[in-house]
Amino acid sequence: MLLPIVIYGHPVLRKVSEDIPADFPDLEKFLKDMFQTMDEADGVGLAAPQVGKSIRVFVVDGSAFAEMDPDCAGFRRAFINAHIVERDGEEVSRNEGCLSVPGIHEDVKRKNRIRMVYEDEKGERKEEVFEGIKAWIIQHEYDHLEGIVFTDHLSSLKKRLLRNKLNNISMGKFRATYKVVLPK
Numbered sequence: 001m002l003l004p005i006v007i008y009g010h011p012v013l014r015k016v017s018e019d020i021p022a023d024f025p026d027l028e029k030f031l032k033d034m035f036q037t038m039d040e041a042d043g044v045g046l047a048a049p050q051v052g053k054s055i056r057v058f059v060v061d062g063s064a065f066a067e068m069d070p071d072c073a074g075f076r077r078a079f080i081n082a083h084i085v086e087r088d089g090e091e092v093s094r095n096e097g098c099l100s101v102p103g104i105h106e107d108v109k110r111k112n113r114i115r116m117v118y119e120d121e122k123g124e125r126k127e128e129v130f131e132g133i134k135a136w137i138i139q140h141e142y143d144h145l146e147g148i149v150f151t152d153h154l155s156s157l158k159k160r161l162l163r164n165k166l167n168n169i170s171m172g173k174f175r176a177t178y179k180v181v182l183p184k
C-alpha cells in the first residue's frame with residue numbers, strides 16, 4: 001500500500017521519534033508499505049516521520065549509487081530503533097534532496113563514517129559501522145528521526161535565500177509524482 005508523504009512544514013517532521021516495542025503491531029506490513037512508497041517515489045530512503053509516524057524506523061535503498069560505490073549494490077535495508085553512537089572520519093559534502101522537500105537540492109556536509117546500533121527486520125539487535133555513501137544515506141534518514149530536515153544544515157544565508165521556496169512548498173506549490181500530506 002502506498003503511503004502519502006508528509007511535506008515540509010508539517011509538525012510531525014519536527015518531532016523526535018520514539019523506539020518501538022518488539023511486539024509493535026503490523027511492523028512487517030508497515031515496512032513493506034515503506035519500501036513500496038520509497039520505490040514508487042524514486043527515493044533512496046524514507047523515514048517513518050515522513051509518512052506521519054514518530055517512530056524510529058527508516059528504510060534505504062542505495063542500489064542507484066552502485067556505480068559510484070560498489071558497496072551500495074544491494075544496500076536495501078530497514079533499520080528499527082536506530083541510534084547513531086559515533087560519527088567520525090572526514091566531512092564530505094554531497095548534493096541532497098528529500099521527498100518531503102520536493103524541488104530543492106543543496107550540498108550538505110556530513111561525516112563519512114558512523115557507528116549505529118539498531119534492530120533489523122527480524123528484531124535482531126545489531127551494531128554496525130557504515131562508511132561513504134551508505135553513511136550519507138543513513139544520516140539523512142536518521143535526521144528525520146531527530147526532527148531534522150536537510151535544509152537545517154545549510155548556512156543562514158542559504159536558508160534565507162530558500163525561505164520563499166520553502167514557504168511555497170509548505171503551501172503545496174510544487175510538483176510531485178507521489179501522494180502527499182500538506183501541513184495544515
Ligand code: NI
Pocket residue numbers: 097098099100140141144
Ligand atoms: Ni528526507
